[in-house]
Structures are given as C-alpha cells and as structure tokens.
Amino acid sequence: MIKIGIIGCGFIGTQICSAVDSGAVPAEIFGIFDFSEAKADDVLKLLKTGNPQKCAPEEMIESCDLIVECASQDAVLKYALPAAENGVDLMVLSVGAFQNPDFYQKVRDAAAASGSKIYIPSGAIAGTDGLKSAAMANISSVSVTTRKPVSGLSGSPYLIENNIDLSELKEPKLIFEGTAAEAVVGFPKNVNVCATISLCGIGFDKTVVRIIADPTISENMHELEVYGDFGHMKMAIENKPSPKNPKTSYLAALSAVSTLKKITDPMQIGV
Ligand SMILES: NC(=O)C1=CN([C@@H]2O[C@H](COP(=O)(O)OP(=O)(O)OC[C@H]3O[C@@H](n4cnc5c(N)ncnc54)[C@H](O)[C@@H]3O)[C@@H](O)[C@H]2O)C=CC1
Ligand SMILES: O=C([O-])CC(=O)C(=O)O
Incomplete structure (x- = not known):
C-alpha cells in the first residue's frame, strides 16, 4: 500500500x-x-x-x-x-x-x-476531460465564470487591495474580470479551478476569468466555455460549499x- x-x-x-x-x-x-x-x-x-x-x-x-x-x-x-x-x-x-x-x-x-x-x-470544476481532448487541436478561447456567495469571497487580497466592500450587496455584482494569472493571485482561495483549466487548455495568460459575488445564492457555481477546432463546449456546475469552509466546494x-x-x-x- x-x-x-x-x-x-x-x-x-x-x-x-x-x-x-x-x-x-x-x-x-x-x-x-x-x-x-x-x-x-x-x-x-x-x-x-x-x-x-x-x-x-x-x-x-x-x-x-x-x-x-x-x-x-x-x-x-x-x-x-x-x-x-x-x-x-x-x-x-x-x-x-x-x-x-x-x-x-x-x-x-x-x-x-x-x-x-x-x-x-x-x-471543484467539471469539463477538464473534454478540455484536455480539445487541446490536442487548436483552441480559440477559454473562459471561466465563477459565482460565489459573499461569505465565500471575503478576505480575498483583490477585495482588500481595491477597497471593495461586499457586506451590503443585495444583487449579483461582477467584481473581477481578467486573466487566470491575475485571478489566482487576487483570489488565491477561490479560483484554483481556473489554474487547473489553464493548465489543461491555453494557459494562464489567455484564459479569461470573471468572478461574480452573488448574495442571492448559497452554491459555488462555475461555468466553463471553450471554443476550438473540436466545436463549442459549455459546462455549468452548482457546487454545495463545505460546511466547514464556505470558500471550498464539497466536490x-x-x-x-x-x-x-x-x-x-x-x-x-x-x-
Ligand atoms: N483545486 C481546486 O479545485 C480547489 C482547491 N482548493 C484549495 O485547496 C486548499 C485546501 O482547501 P481547504 O481544505 O478547503 O482549506 P482549509 O482552509 O479548510 O484548510 C487548509 C489548512 O491548511 C493549513 N495550512 C495553510 N497553509 C499552510 C502551510 N503553509 N503549512 C501548513 N499548513 C498550512 C491551514 O492551517 C488549514 O488548516 C486551499 O488552498 C484551497 O484554496 C479549494 C477548493 C477547490
Ligand atoms: O471550491 C470551489 O468552488 C472553488 C475554489 O475554491 C477554488 O477553485 O479554489
């Protein structure tokens, strides 16, 4: 063993x-x-x-x-x-x-x-199998949109550095849009999935990440969209967060x- x-x-x-x-x-x-x-x-x-x-x-x-x-x-x-x-x-x-x-x-x-x-x-994401296969030919774009409850995003360096206060948020708000390289630095405990997607696909500088703070949901949601020679792939997952750590999904x-x-x-x- x-x-x-x-x-x-x-x-x-x-x-x-x-x-x-x-x-x-x-x-x-x-x-x-x-x-x-x-x-x-x-x-x-x-x-x-x-x-x-x-x-x-x-x-x-x-x-x-x-x-x-x-x-x-x-x-x-x-x-x-x-x-x-x-x-x-x-x-x-x-x-x-x-x-x-x-x-x-x-x-x-x-x-x-x-x-x-x-x-x-x-x-915490699905679709790495399809993305890895797709990457054996040309891929033109990969994007990940992550949507989390406010409690799952609190304390992130990007929010602190940019003085973004989400405590009074009543509606979903796009709080970040950029490359995966920037996202994993600004949200190190939230978007490791984007690092995994970058490694499977077209890299950290070409993978586009959007992060939405959503006070109306209790799940951690990730949407992956890929275009390439293989065709078009869309994946959406609604993850239950861990009861111990709201940033992390059970999956x-x-x-x-x-x-x-x-x-x-x-x-x-x-x-
Ligand atoms: N790849 C993925 O899809 C996902 C990755 N993660 C990441 O996985 C990691 C673990 O997640 P959780 O178990 O939910 O976190 P957690 O916060 O529940 O546990 C992390 C533990 O590691 C300890 N720790 C942190 N840095 C350490 C160090 N340098 N040396 C020794 N101990 C250290 C902390 O004291 C804590 O007990 C986190 O970095 C998290 O962001 C989480 C969810 C999805
Ligand atoms: O668990 C999740 O939903 C995603 C996450 O925290 C990460 O990728 O670091």
Missing part, C-alpha cells in the same frame, strides 16, 4: 484522511502536517487505522510515496520542488501556485528528472479522493 503524507488538515485534508481510514482508498496515512497544531490533532483523533503521526513535511519527503498538498499556495511554493527533486509523487490542490511559469517549469523538470508524478485533480474534496483511487487502481478511465 502506498504511504501518504498530508499537508493541510482543513476541510479537504480531513476528507482525504477519512476516506483512506475507511478503506475506500487502498493506502496508508503515514503522516499529517498543519501549522495549526489543533487542526492536526483533530484529524489524528479521527483516524482509527494504521499508525499516523504528526510529522514535518521534510520527514514526509523522506518517507512517503505520495504527498498531498491541501493547504495553500504558500505550501506548494515551499514543498513541491523538494518533493519532486526527491522522487516523491505529489498531489496539488492549491493549483494557483503554478501561475508562476518559472516555478511550474522547475517543478515539472525536477519531476521528470527524478521520475516522480505531479497529480492535479479536477477539483473539490471528492475529486482529491477520486484521484487517489485512480492512482491506486489498475483501471484508468477517462483522459
């Missing part, structure tokens, strides 16, 4: 640990890490199988087969390269960190040299668990 290290014991980390602990994924949690000791302790208390420990990422990199980052873009910037250089597989949820092309290339090159794999789950955690199942399964279905 593969030995997994988890960096980040919030909503997604907890869901992954529970899935492994229940036997739904044939793997073993070797270690967990969170800079909040309390969060790591809460996850340790949940686990009933194996011998999971709190341990530093450096120790995971020495001892695990796969490290799952479900913490923050900062954590990706800190641990992705050492993991890839050490030949350890890595799953990344805070995909926005890859908008820096030099960093992305360094991690890719290190993984290629060491033979490790970097897994990026489809996360994001399910997609991480599903990716783990795919890694450990002899049958590989879908692109």
